[in-house]
Amino acid sequence: MDRxxxxxxxxxxxxxxxxTVCTWETGHASVSTRSFPKVVAFLGYxxxxxxSTRGERIRMLRExxxxxxxxxxxxxxxxxxTVTEWELDRVRRPVRKVLRRFEEFLAGG
Numbered sequence: 001m002d003r004x005x006x007x008x009x010x011x012x013x014x015x016x017x018x019x020t021v022c023t024w025e026t027g028h029a030s031v032s033t034r035s036f037p038k039v040v041a042f043l044g045y046x047x048x049x050x051x052s053t054r055g056e057r058i059r060m061l062r063e064x065x066x067x068x069x070x071x072x073x074x075x076x077x078x079x080x081x082t083v084t085e086w087e088l089d090r091v092r093r094p095v096r097k098v099l100r101r102f103e104e105f106l107a108g109g
Contacts, residue, residue, distance in 0.1 A: 007021045007022060007025075010042075013038075013042055014035060014038045014039060014042055015035075015038065016035060020035075033062075033063050033066055033067065033068055034066055035066075036063045036064060036066060037064060037065060037066040040064055046060065046064060048060060053089050054086070054089065054102070054106075055086055055087045055088055055089035055090075056087075056089075057106055058072075058083070058086055058087050058102060058105070058106065059087040061105065061106060061109040062083075062087075064109075065109075069083045069084055069087070070083075072105070075105075076101045076102070076105060077101070078098065078101065082098065086098075086102060
């Protein structure tokens, strides 16, 4: 999205440094989880597109909310390694209780 803004204006709107905006633009760094909600609000959309798996949907929603894996795990009453496994789509036989927690998280997104 090209709004014709200078990097200084974008940095101010997002509450980050101009250097940070430059590193994002050049691909030398990715947007931090903490900054991602502001980027989505600023752009008006999630620049990553649509998720194709449950794990991708969990990760994308978590990041849009500015949550770390640990913070999401605490919110859901789970271990952070459980969140990692679900985000990587490594869970083959989900525990019903855990599945329900992730489904509720996704539905409330």
